[in-house]
Amino acid sequence: MRQIALLYNPQKAEACSVRNDVTEQLERAGIGVIDVSVAHDTDIIASNSQVKTAELAIVLGGDGTLLGVARQLAPYHIPLLGINVGHLGFLTESEPSQLEPAIRRIVDGDYHLENRLMLEAFVYRDLKEVAKFTALNDAGIGKGSFARMVTLDVYVDDVYVDTYTGDGVIISTPTGSTAYSLSCGGPIVSPHLQVMLVTPVCPHTLFSRPCVIDSSSVVRLTVHARHRDVALAVDGQEGIWLQEGDEVLIRQAPYDATLVRWPDREFFDVLRNKLHNDPSSAM
Structure with a gap:
């Protein structure tokens, strides 16, 4: 059975709300969910060692949440998909408004992995x-x-x-x-x-x-x-x-962070949209 880790920032009300939607859609697709609440000082692996067996981790939060998760999970080579419930969301790949197509892409494997130097x-x-x-x-x-x-x-x-x-x-x-x-x-x-x-x-x-x-x-x-x-x-x-x-x-560092990226989402498009605060940057 496929398993995906779901990491969310409990201090963000929207993250808790989106968490329920993500869980429902993944389980409907026959994918098991490894649920972990990630506060500032949370040791993710100690909280739930099953995270190491996940094919990828969905991170609900902003860039700060994703950075903290990346520092912990990069040594285990677990790909990270960020869903932005923060402010800028430069490192995240999707928005809550695009949750359903994002989950569909994950279920279908319609994504590629991008290694980032640490x-x-x-x-x-x-x-x-x-x-x-x-x-x-x-x-x-x-x-x-x-x-x-x-x-x-x-x-x-x-x-x-x-x-x-x-x-x-x-x-x-x-x-x-x-x-x-x-x-x-x-x-x-x-x-x-x-x-x-x-x-x-x-x-x-x-x-x-x-x-x-x-x-x-x-x-x-x-x-x-x-x-x-x-x-x-x-x-x-x-x-x-x-x-x-x-x-x-x-x-x-002796390992990279691995981020989930959509094939049709280009770096310079994201750069232009995010740094211009263009509301159409949600993908």
Whole structure:
């Protein structure tokens, strides 16, 4: 019997409502449903280990919910289909208004799978690893709201690139190129490319510009700040406070996130519609 995991954000009333419709349509098609409520700190596999056996996972929520789920399920190579019950829904593939045709496509196998590069970030303090994270969008080092500027030495494959003084630096994936990096002047990158972006945040110089590097590269950043209001943030959801002299190592993760995509939905169509806030972007 086919099984599909259904993950929903219980804090979103619409997600709970759509959950019932999805369950009904899948069961009517003879597909078993593995139901999991996903809060901010939910360990998905611990909540229901059957998720690992699902052919794919339907995620009801916004981009934030999908990012959190991706970080947990990517190591198990479980494809994710996002149904947007959030705001922008850039990473999601369907809207609640298009639920019936979306479920029909899943039942019929009318979709393809798209691998998205992920990052892993390590924090070293006094030569000891003190934290490790994974990211689908980005890993950013930055100052707090009212702190003074932070200075970061940036190396790529142990070759010195530059010292950035400003609000911080973002290391992002092609998926994350349309997120925080974009708002800081970074380029838009096609999601299938195997690259990473290094984007300075409000650099205090005329000459600091974003750059694109190969995904096989390793980025190392050394923190210089006399204040303690500096942190590493991963996908804008997890992180750790940093100290003077801390080193952050960022590289490609050993696995990708896998997203379910409709064959007739093009990246640049989605980009244009979503970033123009075009209501016709629902597909």
